[in-house]
Amino acid sequence: MAMVLKVRKNRSAPPPEPCALTECMAVIAGAWAPNVIWHLRAGPRRFSELRTDIPPVSAKVLSQRLKELEAKGVLSRTIQPTSPPSVEYALTPLGQGLVPALEAIVTVGHQLKAARMAPARDQSLPRLAGSV
Amino acid sequence: MAMVLKVRKNRSAPPPEPCALTECMAVIAGAWAPNVIWHLRAGPRRFSELRTDIPPVSAKVLSQRLKELEAKGVLSRTIQPTSPPSVEYALTPLGQGLVPALEAIVTVGHQLKAARMAPARDQSLPRLAGSV
DNA sequence: CTGTATCCTCTTGGATACTG
DNA sequence: CAGTATCCAAGAGGATACAG
Numbered sequence: 001m002a003m004v005l006k007v008r009k010n011r012s013a014p015p016p017e018p019c020a021l022t023e024c025m026a027v028i029a030g031a032w033a034p035n036v037i038w039h040l041r042a043g044p045r046r047f048s049e050l051r052t053d054i055p056p057v058s059a060k061v062l063s064q065r066l067k068e069l070e071a072k073g074v075l076s077r078t079i080q081p082t083s084p085p086s087v088e089y090a091l092t093p094l095g096q097g098l099v100p101a102l103e104a105i106v107t108v109g110h111q112l113k114a115a116r117m118a119p120a121r122d123q124s125l126p127r128l129a130g131s132v
Numbered sequence: 133m134a135m136v137l138k139v140r141k142n143r144s145a146p147p148p149e150p151c152a153l154t155e156c157m158a159v160i161a162g163a164w165a166p167n168v169i170w171h172l173r174a175g176p177r178r179f180s181e182l183r184t185d186i187p188p189v190s191a192k193v194l195s196q197r198l199k200e201l202e203a204k205g206v207l208s209r210t211i212q213p214t215s216p217p218s219v220e221y222a223l224t225p226l227g228q229g230l231v232p233a234l235e236a237i238v239t240v241g242h243q244l245k246a247a248r249m250a251p252a253r254d255q256s257l258p259r260l261a262g263s264v
Numbered sequence: 265c266t267g268t269a270t271c272c273t274c275t276t277g278g279a280t281a282c283t284g
Numbered sequence: 285c286a287g288t289a290t291c292c293a294a295g296a297g298g299a300t301a302c303a304g
Contacts, residue, residue: 020241021234025166027244028237030276034157047286058278063287073247080261084285085284088261097243102153104233105160109152111229112159115205129212129220162296179266190298195267216265217304 024101027072032057032065034102037091040075041099044090074098156233159204164189164197166234169223172207173231176222206230 028034032054039045039053050062066089069075074095080086091099160166164186171177171185183194198221201207206227212218223231 020238020245021166021170022241023244024237024241025160027240028157029161032277034153038153056278059287060279060289061277064277072244078261082285086285087287094243094247097240101233101236101240104236105156106152108159108229108233109154109156111226112155112204113152115226129210164297188298191267192269192299193297196296214265219266 024098027069027074028098028102030065032061033069034105036062036065036069036089037074037095037098038102038106040089040091040095041102044078044088046086046088050089069095156230159201159206160230160234162197164193165201166237168194168197168201168221169206169227169230170234172221172223172227173234176210176220178218178220182221201227 028037035054035057036050039050045053047062047066050066051057051059054062066075066077070077070089073092076090076092078088078090080088160169167186167189168182171182177185179194179198182198183189183191186194198207198209202209202221205224208222208224210220210222212220
């Protein structure tokens with residue numbers, strides 16, 4: 001009688017890289033950090049531009065996020081010596097590495113929206129195993 | 133010394149899909165939701181298994197997240213009619229769509245870790261535009 | 265085993281006013 | 285324009301005890 005043990009193929013699923021997951025999630029966590037990175041992906045933006053890009057964000061929070069993202073090495077802050085002083089924020093190479101991940105997230109976002117449009121044919125009662 | 137003017141090509145950067153971004157971020161936001169999905173990617177897991185997969189999560193929060201993720205259509209909850217009743221959680225097709233995004237995030241996580249190891253050669257003083 | 269209930273703390277984020 | 289300071293509200297999450 002071989003195979004008694006069952007394979008339970010993935011029952012002991014390996015936690016391959018949950019650490020790296022958390023590492024990145026810490027950067028894109030929160031309501032605004034992902035939006036900031038997203039709006040910087042095409043090129044540098046100024047503080048006030050970001051504010052109009054993402055209207056509902058408050059100045060305080062935007063300032064906080066930008067400071068944190070800079071500290072994490074994701075974006076750079078450059079002071080433009082113009083008459084009314086302006087400041088440009090841009091993704092660093094490290095920050096640009098986040099763009100593909102955000103694009104993947106956006107892709108899933110579309111799937112989620114589509115799924116909400118067609119929530120159809122899906123029993124929503126407690127299911128017993130085996131009931132189809 | 134050409135290239136003084138630069139094009140400022142993307143000064144009016146388009147906000148293509150910030151909405152989809154937020155849509156997906158709402159699903160993978162928080163400290164535990166991404167980990168739950170990650171540990172389900174290889175196959176169904178039971179409540180207690182997820183607890184040991186992700187030790188620091190409390191029962192209350194794990195329960196809350198599972199309920200929310202189920203409500204969002206990302207995972208399914210199936211009661212196994214075994215002697216000590218057990219419950220299996222599994223990704224729905226919609227939830228499986230999140231896996232590539234999480235993989236992209238994990239990839240960036242590695243880059244971030246590597247970058248922290250070698251934070252070297254990087255001036256950290258306020259920079260004026262033009263100073264290299 | 266699979267949760268729920270209560271209580272508590274910390275962080276995120278908004279509103280408003282103010283500074284350089 | 286580019287923030288900072290202060291105050292406040294809401295939610296996430298932890299600990300513990302308890303329930304089906």
